[in-house]
Amino acid sequence: MPIYEYKCADCGKEFEELVFKRDECPPCPECKSEKTGKLISACKFKNGGASDSRDTGASAPSSSSSGSGCAGCSGGNCSTCG
Template sequence: MPIFEYKCSDCDNEFEELVFDRDECPPCPKCQSANTGKLMSAVRSKVGGFAPDTGGDSGSNAAAPSAPSGCSGCSGGDCSSCG
């Protein structure tokens, strides 16, 4: 069941509502007006594995968290002295 964001045209209240019918516009919980409309929401998702928060840049080449490695010159990242 999706949660949608709405805005009341009468009192400018923004609210979220769990709805069963995606075309339904629920009344405003603040003023009870039926004059509400759906807002566009930003979507953020993560697919598989670890991905550090890079401020939304999904194309980042950020290193994975440090892991033990045979290289004593770095913290497990990708460096030229690891061989």
């Protein structure tokens, strides 16, 4: 079962919830409002490459020829993209 991130439209609280159905939106744990929506979450993954001794925890830029940015964001706009 996946854990999704939600935000309450009434009080603004962001929270995580384990859900059983993809379209299920749980009530806010803070104000009990039913007006919650699923947030788009950033995912993080680690490739099997060798680590760099200068690694600070951020994903290193990819040397792919597609030009689509780094392995960390694939968009070319994060702080690790050169």
